[in-house]
Amino acid sequence: MADVEMETQMGLDSEEDYGELSDAELQEAFSKGLLKPGLNVPLEEPKKAVNNIEGLKMCLAEFKKNLPWVERLDLTNHPAVDVLAKIEGTLNKKQSSGEIDAEDDFQREMYFYRQAQATVLEALPKLKKLQIPTKRPDDYFAEMAKTDQHMQKVRKKLMQKQMAIEKSEKAKKLREQRKFGKKVQVEVLQKRQKAKKAMMTAVKKYQKGMTDKLDFLEGDQEGKKGSTASKSQMSKKGPNAKRKYKDQKFGFGGKKKGSKWNTKESFNDVSGFRAKTAHGKGGKKFNKGGKKNKRPGKETRRKMKARK
């Protein structure tokens, strides 16, 4: 800044004039300490923008027309409070102070929208008082700023957009359904295979004589109820019987010679003796279960008939 100071002292402000300075003057300045050694370049003051505040105010005062509000219909207001943002808690300090971020399109447009809203909310009661209508009655037909044709186009576009959204949603749903359906199908097939396997094993077991119950033929209803019970029973007896037999035959060193010969104990064991069967008198069991309806003889029948 020493250079500028020097210039203003000398009353100079351009390079050409600077060159006209005599050496003596330069030497003087150098001795005073204003000039530093090296190349001194004159600095230009930055251009100041004109801001004639007094002029502006005067102009405004002259220019202003004091019209009633009805003629002007203008309002100055802050934007309406952003209800949604408040609820969400995203209201940041910048917005509340009035600084808009011009880059964030959505925020910016919402700010303008809210400003217009605030104006409308303030102005409508005023207009009502002044008897100026704001609502167009349904039978009032007049030329609109945009033609009907244009509005049809707008409507078409909106419909198209909606349709596109719906289509994409449908497609998504279908995809989800198909995935789910596939899962369900796989599950059902597996279930069927399991059921088949269970049935086959049950049949085989019956064939081999391990279970004597024909529960598996009754199907799903009983199968579900009895399956658990029969399962536990089978688990008790099933392999055990076979195992038992085999153990008996081959276990502990192989076949026992003379296992069917009588021993003292088996000879003296009379638990299997049924006296009545032995004497041939347990006849009732072997009968048909008593005479149910014995038909009377010929003579008796004839007599009965004659009596009637």
Next chain:
Amino acid sequence: MIDHSILLDRLENLVGVTVMALSWFRSYLTDHYQIMNVNSESSVLTKVKCGGKWKNKERVLVFSSRGINFRTRHLMQDLKTMMPHSKADTKMDRKDKLFVVNEVCEIKNCNKCIFFEAKKNMDLYMWVSNVPHGPSAKFLVQNVHTLAELKMTGNCLKGSRPLLSFDPKFDKEPHYALLKELFTQTFSTPQYHPKSQPFVDHVLTFTIADKRIWFRNYQIIEEDASLVEIGPRFVLNLIKIFQGSFGGPTLYENPHFQSPNMCRRLMRMEKAARQKERQMVKEIRLEKRKEVKEVLTEDVTDDVFVTPAEEKPKEVEHEAPRPSKSKKKKKHFQIMAKTGKRQKWR
């Protein structure tokens, strides 16, 4: 001041208006009430027997210079649609100086003017001025969207009076206050203008953001202030405010304004600087390679592990040697190779 009953009579008999149209006129003109508001005191509700008098004689001339593109033309048309108190004029020759605009306005009997100027088919400048003596302002217009855009779905009556909404920042600075007054007088439709509609169904907003003025136009749908944008929309970047109309001493100059030429120049310079940098880096690399490399002093222990290489044959073979017959049993594959057919495994 015309009596409505007499007017209807004349329409029916002299002009020959049909029954249907006549009933429309009658329904509009009867049962009209009016209220007078003086110094915030309102009078009793009285029936209007004759239409209100149009007092505020504000007329705006909207026109442009040559060399504008389709968007500007549509914007001008939209402004004329929005403002029933506007008039149009032919394009001005660029040879004429700017103060000629004042004369054009006088001829057309307008006291405000919106003049569009297009430069280089790219930049659009807008002048808003109070014609005989008043202030004028020059703006750079950006981000123009016209009424015809399908994204803006609102609609309003042609010639209906707008509400004007200003940002409170307009009251804080004197130059903004002046602009506010200018906009209010230019854009507000006078009451009882013959081409205007009596309903107030749209609102124009002027907001200051990022040191620019943003203009939006919304339609009022419901009483609870639900709005839809109608358009047009644009952004104004203030350049200068003059005391006179299209001339005169400068009252205010926007320090943040950068002319579009300057913007483009800066972008080009940036690109050029980047190119230069890249070139310089390349050159430096080439220089480095060409440099004479330092010869390091020989280390005695370098030769310790060097073993003499085998002697290479003097004759250099150019063709590959023929493959020798291998002794492996390759019967199957040989058969395959010869016949090209698949044979059964044995």
